[in-house]
Amino acid sequence: MSSTSAEGSGLPVSTSSRLRPLLFPALPLARLRALRVLLYAFVVLDVLTFSRDVLAHAHNAGFYSPVALARLLQLPAVTTPLAYALLVVILAGCAAAIAGWRPRLSGTVVAIAYWPWMLYSNSYGYVAHDHMALMVAVAVLPTVAGVERARSSADGTRADGTTADGPATSEAAGWALRAIQIAVVATYFFSVIPKILYSGSLANWGNSAILTWASIRRGSSLAHWLVEVTPWVFIPAQWAGLALEALSPVVLFLREKALYLAVALYLGFHLSTLVLLGIHFLPTAICWAAFLPLERLRRPGRRALHSR
Amino acid sequence: MAWRTLAILACVGVLLVGGLTRSNDLFPFGVLDQFSSGTDPNGEVVNTCLQGIREGGAPFDIRFGQRSVGIERADVENSLPAIKADPQLLAPLAAEYDRRHPDQEPLNALVLCQRITSLQDGTAQGEEEFVEVVRWEAS
Structure with missing residues (x-):
């Protein structure tokens, strides 16, 4: 993939040359390697906390209403042995992936077990929307070859972009990172459509009492205080949220400081919903890491060694 | 590619x-x-709740969640029509709650309820209203 020419891509040359920098930027394999460690560690946290409801669902077979993909895969209602089997496979796969053992194989094992796990988590009434980017990440991470050789790439890159072990960057890594980035952005952008459809117009939603509603139903003491003392604050907050969602695709084209500022802005948004409503959206928030130059997060000792 | x-x-x-x-x-x-779904600033906020009842006792609030009744509030809310049609769907919730409280008498009844707050210009007005939606009783 990394050395595929436009002629060999199966796409017309003009389309290919325009798509290439957009969807296939040559990005450091070391970045992907760092992201793998972060995301697989998060998947461990996820199945043990946020999506742990799969274990409880084993007792609620009467609530089982499988989503389309679960029906397509003919998944039966989850049972306790099945839930624990999936859990063990996910945990073992993540441990291997974090350790860097056979990255593509361990990543594939995680993907094959984690997707049914998430289908079960979301087939008992409520369908959550905070896992889309993480599910995409788990699916695309195993598609990248050469990650195991990226260990030393940030330190030993030659002038021609290769290391002693192979290329330091790859378009396949760029695609995987881009796919996760697009999934992150889509999580916000596509939430604008139902706001228009369900509320009649964006203005109706922006001027509604949705945050008051959410605060009364699940708000923290701070949120309840806001409802009582400064209820006017919710309308501008709703419009600010709408702006963040509608403008989210812009982030895909930002660079350096502007990009980091944008990432901080969206993470700040999640921090405020966490403090006010107890909604953390962490599975999406963690995927913002796909926008960052993680390869620079080297062990301090090693960097000092090379900067001499 | x-x-x-x-x-x-x-x-x-x-x-x-x-x-x-x-x-x-x-x-x-x-x-x-x-x-x-933008909430009408002059509409109402429906807060779904659960109450347990033991022999001779007064109703008491029970939290939703995996560590309480084994299911989240949103799952129950999205299954409301099915639960109204068949209150027996609440049986595993009561069973899970009893399992987690082995030192107490089992529940005689589990009530799925709503606390409704009225809004006026986007702020809460007056007392909340309590509505019993459906009741499961141990047989």
Whole structure:
């Protein structure tokens, strides 16, 4: 993939040359390697906390209403042995992936077990929307070859972009990172459509009492205080949220400081919903890491060694 | 390159269809409709609740969640029509609650209820109203 020419891509040359920098930027394999460690560690946290409801669902077979993909895969209602089997496979796969053992194989094992796990988590009434980017990440991470050789790439890159072990960057890594980035952005952008459809117009939603509603139903003491003392604050907050969602695709084209500022802005948004409503959206928030130059997060000792 | 481009286009396409058809069925690329129904500033806020009743005792509030009744509030709310039609769907919730409270008498009844707050100009007005939606009773 990394050395595929436009002629060999199966796409017309003009389309290919325009798509290439957009969807296939040559990005450091070391970045992907760092992201793998972060995301697989998060998947461990996820199945043990946020999506742990799969274990409880084993007792609620009467609530089982499988989503389309679960029906397509003919998944039966989850049972306790099945839930624990999936859990063990996910945990073992993540441990291997974090350790860097056979990255593509361990990543594939995680993907094959984690997707049914998430289908079960979301087939008992409520369908959550905070896992889309993480599910995409788990699916695309195993598609990248050469990650195991990226260990030393940030330190030993030659002038021609290769290391002693192979290329330091790859378009396949760029695609995987881009796919996760697009999934992150889509999580916000596509939430604008139902706001228009369900509320009649964006203005109706922006001027509604949705945050008051959410605060009364699940708000923290701070949120309840806001409802009582400064209820006017919710309308501008709703419009600010709408702006963040509608403008989210812009982030895909930002660079350096502007990009980091944008990432901080969206993470700040999640921090405020966490403090006010107890909604953390962490599975999406963690995927913002796909926008960052993680390869620079080297062990301090090693960097000092090379900067001499 | 071709399959990778098509994979992204296909997923975005499904997401678009999911959004336009308001379909949660297409998870993980279904409609992203969390908090999308703008609440009428002069409408009401319905807060779904659970109450347990033991022999001779007064009703007491029970929290939703995996560590209480084994299911989240949102799962129950989205299954409300089915539960109204068949209150027995609340039986596993009572069983899970009893299992987690082995030192106490088992529940005689589990009530699915709503606390309704009226809004005026986007702020809460007056006392909340309590409504019993459906009741499961131990046989």
